[in-house]
Amino acid sequence: MRDVAVIGVGMTRFGELWDRSIRSMGIEAGLGAIQDAGIYSTDLEALYMGNMASGLLIKQEHLAPLIGDFVGMGKLHLPATRIEGADASGGLALRQAYIAVASGLHDIVLVGGVEKMTDVGDARATGIMASAADQEWETFHGATLPSLYAMMARRHIHEFGTTQGMLGSVAVTNHYHGSLNPMAQFQREITMEMALESGIMADPLRMFDCAPLSDGAATLILCPVSRAREFTDKPVKILGSGLATDSLALHDRETITSLAATRIAAQRAYKRAGITFRDVDLAEVHDSFTIGEIMAVEDLGFFESGKGGKAALDGELRIDGSMPINPSGGMKARGFPPGAAGIAQAVEIVHQLRGDADRRQVKDARIGLAQNVGGTGATTVVHIFEVI
Amino acid sequence: MEVPRFWRETRARYNLEGVRCGNCEKVFFPPREVCPDCHRASIGRMEKFKLSGKGEVYSFSTIHSAPDYFKDEVPYIVALIKTDEGPMVTGQIVDWEDGEVQIGTRVESVFRKISEQGKHGIIQYGFKFKAVRRALK
Numbered sequence: 001m002r003d004v005a006v007i008g009v010g011m012t013r014f015g016e017l018w019d020r021s022i023r024s025m026g027i028e029a030g031l032g033a034i035q036d037a038g039i040y041s042t043d044l045e046a047l048y049m050g051n052m053a054s055g056l057l058i059k060q061e062h063l064a065p066l067i068g069d070f071v072g073m074g075k076l077h078l079p080a081t082r083i084e085g086a087d088a089s090g091g092l093a094l095r096q097a098y099i100a101v102a103s104g105l106h107d108i109v110l111v112g113g114v115e116k117m118t119d120v121g122d123a124r125a126t127g128i129m130a131s132a133a134d135q136e137w138e139t140f141h142g143a144t145l146p147s148l149y150a151m152m153a154r155r156h157i158h159e160f161g162t163t164q165g166m167l168g169s170v171a172v173t174n175h176y177h178g179s180l181n182p183m184a185q186f187q188r189e190i191t192m193e194m195a196l197e198s199g200i201m202a203d204p205l206r207m208f209d210c211a212p213l214s215d216g217a218a219t220l221i222l223c224p225v226s227r228a229r230e231f232t233d234k235p236v237k238i239l240g241s242g243l244a245t246d247s248l249a250l251h252d253r254e255t256i257t258s259l260a261a262t263r264i265a266a267q268r269a270y271k272r273a274g275i276t277f278r279d280v281d282l283a284e285v286h287d288s289f290t291i292g293e294i295m296a297v298e299d300l301g302f303f304e305s306g307k308g309g310k311a312a313l314d315g316e317l318r319i320d321g322s323m324p325i326n327p328s329g330g331m332k333a334r335g336f337p338p339g340a341a342g343i344a345q346a347v348e349i350v351h352q353l354r355g356d357a358d359r360r361q362v363k364d365a366r367i368g369l370a371q372n373v374g375g376t377g378a379t380t381v382v383h384i385f386e387v388i
Numbered sequence: 389m390e391v392p393r394f395w396r397e398t399r400a401r402y403n404l405e406g407v408r409c410g411n412c413e414k415v416f417f418p419p420r421e422v423c424p425d426c427h428r429a430s431i432g433r434m435e436k437f438k439l440s441g442k443g444e445v446y447s448f449s450t451i452h453s454a455p456d457y458f459k460d461e462v463p464y465i466v467a468l469i470k471t472d473e474g475p476m477v478t479g480q481i482v483d484w485e486d487g488e489v490q491i492g493t494r495v496e497s498v499f500r501k502i503s504e505q506g507k508h509g510i511i512q513y514g515f516k517f518k519a520v521r522r523a524l525k
Binding site: 122123137138140141147150154205 | 446450467468512
């Protein structure tokens with residue numbers, strides 16, 4: 001296995017981008033990363049594209065060659081592969097690209113994630129997101145993704161005394177971080193009162209407990225560490241990659257207050273990286289729902305089981321706290337295009353480790369972690385990065 | 389053509405019919421071909437096993453924002469039911485009164501309409517749950 005580095009990043013702003021198509025977003029993020037890396041598109045050897053549901057959302061499958069073509073690589077006849085794992089599609093695509101470079105198969109690879117959510121209405125989008133759960137035995141009965149996370153939240157409240165205020169504080173913190181990020185969908189702070197009085201989606205989860213459904217794209221360029229300094233002064237090494245799965249349906253899990261896939265993916269990534277959770281300076285975690293962030297900071301080892309909510313309430317997850325989480329604003333405030341989410345996490349970690357995250361910069365950040373979850377936790381991908 | 393997709397699951401959905409592993413006797417719902425504990429030793433030994441429909445609420449959520457097929461039902465409750473035979477089952481709770489459904493509430497299954505596939509589509513039936521109320525004496 002060769003060591004692998006990120007040498008370029010690009011992304012669109014996330015949001016309700018009515019004037020943008022899936023290809024125009026793919027182009028912006030793709031060209032942005034190519035430019036950032038200082039390479040030519042003719043240097044690229046392969047493309048990996050994370051996407052959750054373009055077939056259901058815009059009736060367009062076969063996405064990887066489409067985006068590749070419009071990023072200007074059509075005549076290169078590059079290997080181009082779309083990767084799907086619900087809202088973990090981006091993280092999964094990154095892992096495939098990482099494996100391709102680490103194995104020696106390819107040197108310079110583009111890996112992107114893209115989603116066009118807002119060409120369908122809310123009710124239809126809710127149904128499409130629920131396809132990340134078990135269609136025959138969960139969704140069939142009317143379960144939605146928010147309701148499945150709501151059931152995790154209710155158990156977390158029941159077992160650990162987690163409160164609505166603790167859930168709300170995750171949203172307040174991430175909106176604060178979003179207010180510092182010019183690429184975020186939501187750049188306005190919210191108050192605890194706004195969070196606690198927002199409309200109920202699936203109780204106990206309210207509107208501000210749920211990430212928006214956004215359009216957007218994000219891209220990375222990877223190459224072997226041995227070649228990284230040809231392109232950049234600040235390569236960011238991928239120290240470890242961990243992937244784990246679990247039952248698709250929530251009802252088949254041993255527990256629903258913790259994601260086994262996250263715990264195991266993290267163990268695998270820490271082991272590969274040769275570090276422990278104590279070495280991590282900051283993390284981007286999967287906060288599609290506020291309870292997801294609370295479980296993540298517990299499952300990744302940063303806080304004891306049942307203590308994640310208190311950590312959020314105490315401000316420990318803020319960029320100036322003891323364990324900065326989601327400095328980008330997370331899915332909650334930066335926005336949540338499911339297929340791009342995992343790549344956008346990596347983009348933020350790269351900015352933080354390079355030290356060019358401006359007003360939201362975490363001090364002395366050397367090692368960062370990204371945790372990307374599919375559905376209710378049937379897939380978790382964890383990547384660990386270090387600036388070299 | 390969506391009819392066969394739903395028709396082939398009706399045994400389990402109408403009767404809460406799962407399976408029991410002939411090797412370790414653990415019960416599963418929905419039915420599985422392979423026991424996740426016994427693996428090869430269970431193949432061909434997963435026997436049909438009907439759940440009683442009785443159990444208790446493990447967790448639940450009242451849904452206010454629903455997909456197309458359930459839009460007219462809001463607010464409705466989706467719950468995880470820990471059945472007396474072991475398996476956890478996802479289903480709706482019906483005929484509830486405010487505050488009646490809590491973690492630990494005893495429930496029993498009822499046969500109900502689940503959804504309609506639009507104006508001209510099929511109507512789908514299956515199990516839901518309702519709280520067990522003590523009979524008035």
